[in-house]
Amino acid sequence: MKLLAIMACLWVTPAFAISVVFLNYGKQEEAHWHSASRAMQAAAHDLKVRLEVVYAERKQQRMLEAARALAARPVARRPDYVIFSNDFALGAELLPILDGAGIKTFMAFSGRGDDQDIGLPRQRYRHWLGSLDPDAEQAGYMTAMALIEQARRNAPQRKLHQLLAIGGDPLTPSSVRRSAGMRRAVKESADVTMVAEVYAAWDQQRARLQAEWLFQRFPEPEMVWAGNDLMAFGAMQTWAACCSQRGTTPLFSGINSSDQALQALSDGKLAALAGGHFMTGAMALVMLYDHAKGKDFADLGLEQTLPVFILFDPVTARRFMQRFKGADFSSIDFRRYSRVLNPALKQYAFSFRPLLQ
Structure with a gap:
């Protein structure tokens, strides 16, 4: 099957702790999803995890086909775990396929929607x-507030x-929540209207x-908030x-930590940028x-x-591009985030800010 041809088994070593498949909803050339996979590869290398990545190229049918292909494998060749993002609420269709095959699953990047009728984990x-x-x-709140604060500085005399x-x-639950954060910032700002x-x-x-x-309907907007960098x-x-x-x-404003977005912030073309969430998959792998x-x-x-989100400024944007050039996250020791390997840890936590000091 053509879909299976894009599956890649990475970081091959003689002994693995577990095997994991990441059903990546995005496109392989998209900066966010490419970085997400690269971070997971770095974590897999540190933890000796066999990782396969399947790109669905933003096509819902490909996600379902990939799940069916995994479920159809002989039991000995099925992964121990499958990680997927609940984009477009696809979990309602993916879970029956994978759960029926006895494959353990985990949602990362976008989990269960508040109104999604799939029950709670480990129940249905x-x-x-x-x-x-x-x-x-x-992330939605931070970027919207940064926009609002700059608009106020630019036009302090304006009442609205x-x-x-x-x-x-x-x-997609993560999309809904980003927009909810933006609306919360607007609601808290009496001098702002969406x-x-x-x-x-x-x-x-x-x-x-x-x-x-x-722009035809609103010819002189002060602020344009976008849910990711590409839309910005x-x-x-x-x-x-x-x-x-x-x-x-x-x-x-935008959300993501692509080189293009970070450079745009550094050059003053973007007024606000939040990012770092691509690391979610790597932390899921640790868990x-x-x-x-x-x-x-x-x-x-x-x-x-x-x-995991941070609000970038030009200085941290340049540091990020220098430290993780080419989406190379091998300098991060992901073993330090494991509660098994570090029994004193009480919870899972990750932040870029200490790495950018």
Whole structure:
């Protein structure tokens, strides 16, 4: 099957602690999902985990096909664990396939939606162990507040500041929470109003089209909040093509830690940027390593949130690009985050900030 041809077994060594498959919803060339896989590879190397990565290329059917292919493997060749992101609430279709095959599963990056009828981990689907989410609401809040504060500095005399919002999609839980964080920032700011909110499915070209409509209807926006970097770039391209002659350029924000986004922040083209959440998969791998070694994470909660996001500034953006050039995370010792290997640890925690000092 063509899909199986893109499966890659990485970091081959004579003995492995466990085998894990990461069903990566994104595209292989996307900076965020590429970094997520690279960080997981680095963690797998440190922990001696056999890791396979399957890219679904943002196609829901490919995710389902990959799950069916894993379930159809002979028992001896099935992975010990499967990690996947609940993008577009696909967990409701993936869990029956994998759980029915007796494969232990774990949601990372985007866990169960608040309104998703799949029950709780280890209940209806007993092999679904739990989830680890980056604090997506905090990312939306931080970037929106950074935009608002800069808008106030730029126009202190203005009584009401306008914000346009371009979200990812209304189904993926992490997308919903990013947008919720943005709305919370607007609600807390009496001098700010969100005049329009659209969705662009995380896609740069679609964001260009959405922004064209937005800028026609709202010709002089002060702020454009975007749920990821690609959508921010799409809106920026539209403004440069159609609207730069109007006068003041709006402030743009994004979420992700791609080199392009970090450079845009450093150059002043992005006013606000949060990132670091690509590390969620690597931390999920640490948790599953501990689980396999007899240290269950259930004592900390089956659905956990990781405060992994940081709000970059130009200095930390440049340091990040220098320290992790080429998405090389081999300098991080992921063994230090394991509760099995470090019994004094009480919880799982990861932050880039100490690494960027």
